[in-house]
Amino acid sequence: MPRYSADFIKAMPKSDLHLHLDGSLRLSSLIEMAKRTHTTLPSQSVDGLKQLVFKDKYQNLGEYLHCFQYTCAVLRDPENLEQAAYELALDNQAEGVNYIEVRFAPQLLIDLSRGIDFDQIMHAVNNGLKRAQDEYNRTEVVLSGNKPPFGYGIINCAMRMFGDKGFSPYYTNLFQLMRDFAPMDVIKLAAMELVRASVRLRDECAMPIVGLDLAGQESGYPASKFKEVYEYAHQHFMLKTLHAGEAYGAESVFEAITECYADRIGHGYSMFIPDMIHSPDITDKAAYIRKLASYIADKRIAIEVCLTSNLQTNPQLTDIRQHQFKAMLDNRMATVICTDNRLVSNTTVCNEYQLALDNFDIPLKRLKDMVAYGFKKSFFPGSYVEKRQYAKTCLDYFDRVAKQYGFI
Template sequence: MASPSQSTPTTYSLDFIRELPKADLHLHLDGSLRPAGLIEMAKRSKIELPSYTVEGLKELVFKDKYQNLGEYLHGFQYTCSVLRDLENMEQAAYELAVDNLEEGVNYIEVRFAPQLLMDPARGIGFDEVMHAVNNGLKKAKTEYNNRADVGFGAGLKPPFEYGIINCAMRMFGKKGFSPYYTQLFQLLRDHAPMDVIKSAAMELIRASIRMRDEEGLPIVGLDIAGQENGYPAHKFKEVYEYAHQNFLLKTVHAGEAYGAESIFEALTQCYADRLGHGYSLFSPEMIEDESITDKEAYSRSLASYIADRRIAIEVCLTSNLQTNPAITDIKEHNFKYMLENRIATVICTDNRLVSNTTVSDEYKLALDNFPVPLKRLKDMVAYGFKKNFFPGNYVEKRAYAKHALEHFDVIARKYGFI
């Protein structure tokens, strides 16, 4: 088969995509449970679900399409409820790693908000949560990396590696978000709500660095998640500064539901090493800052800066289609402008369960709808290994990425692309 070119669109089969080495850098644990696993955990923990069949859950809760963001988020009340149990946390993390490995995903960064899962009254604190999730991921890693066809030799599949990204929440209320947050509001009842929220975020980052340094857990990054509009990233500047000063890498949910100025804030106020979603970068009409008079010029300049600095955007196509009513067709997604502007993009799932997707499905969606020749496809795969927050040192990361890209060539040759 002739090598693909920009002028000759190429069809990539799902089998080819599944065999390619891949990384998922934007992957929420609480949005990525197996449906059958959720049912099993709910029964064990006596958590009530709307249905106890996979088909029923997909019909009532985890749909292919959602009416609005609220409906999209509805299912998290069930996943978070079952995950407030250490056995369930470990199982969910293990199954998530196994599911990724079955479709050729060799590296994942699992993110979640530990404080959403903590339950102090039941002895489930930060350390217990982190160990449970890490134990599940480590179990899957050990099983996979002991296989005879995995390793660093010629023709071997890349080993499985992972990192954990801890999410602080942009906002939470006095009741209902989690037992930990409810208790924190009671303890700090004379504080302004935003001060309580920022205190929780600072406690999270201090605990994350302690466990990384003292116990060797692969906590590789900080994220800020939750409602973006009304809770700008700059409010958490001190939290991100603390992470920055302690060599913890940073990603920020930015440009998902707010204008490009939120992306600028993530870069300048929070030292973001990567951007989660970044959709509004090419939607100047979403800019609300009145001081920005030429919105299109602002977006162009910001996009050029991001491209030049090779700041990667974690792209979640299906999730954006489901939560952004402005996108009525995948071909209208701003991913096309990211490609045109040569921005480093990493194809991610966001929430495998809630969006009913996989990394391979997301690649297929991208490659079927946008012109991506083989060289650009290899670049996209490479960004997943070069822009990740690898838990080892830089030399180890380079060797791992090099092996993954050599394996890309092995698979591309097998399917006749080179």
């Protein structure tokens, strides 16, 4: 198994296609933002927050998700939101990441009582990302052609479920306004409003909202319930990803593809676990998994792989080598290495690549394929021709770096 140094991993071009804004703040900035918005945190120090909230290991998914109540609270503020987006782009640029797709749920941050609406939230995030992009792309190393330029897209997340109070001001108000509707109908209406607003801003303001995601509790809230929402995205040329095969099995991934036209799958590791298939109609679970994996590989539907995050939220995963990433590689699937949440998982893109390369058999050609999928399977905010050219620029740079480090 070839050994890849940390220096090589940092130098090679990279992307992050599964990157939650509200899970990727700088801890020092979180404390600063909390003071600005008079938000109470469990601690006022970085070390204290690492001890009490943002840990290296979590007991379960619930404890992991507990972190987001603090980040979302401070992000219901346009100034904080722009700062978070700007710093996230800078942090990626500092470790050699050329392209990011930043995802978040705008409806978790809307607070109409304070005049914070969907459009204001989206402009704040875009302003921060664009400022970081423009600054980077004006540097001599990019202008001279020595490094690829930096790019980004925004993915908006619809929520699979939310409660009638406390989830966010927007969702609490929505339940109050629609108290005679069934909860699932309210949830679906919120998702439909999100996708319509996303298409409008993309088309009217040329905002790089490049995709739709479905996040939140997977079990009990199947993708099929959001079929109409994804049909609207599909009919309006909005690309689609879904969290699937994270806390539910192969059926969830199958639904994401067949009911919601998924172009990519977020996580996907549970689809290889037979015990997570629950339908009585699937009698040969192993055959079902084989056929699904082969179909996904053949269609080049990319899997957004988040190794550290999966280790932290699944107690049964005690060793990274148990991760189904190996099954994805064995089935020749298009896999893209991602962070999920840089703060909550205490990771970086370089760390995730190191984890993958140190524990799985990935020769240089396969590594280049993985890097390539990060650009070719991106929801790039330009034409297909422009995306191909950008991917070629990044992959030519990969060859230069590989040669510099003696791999070629």
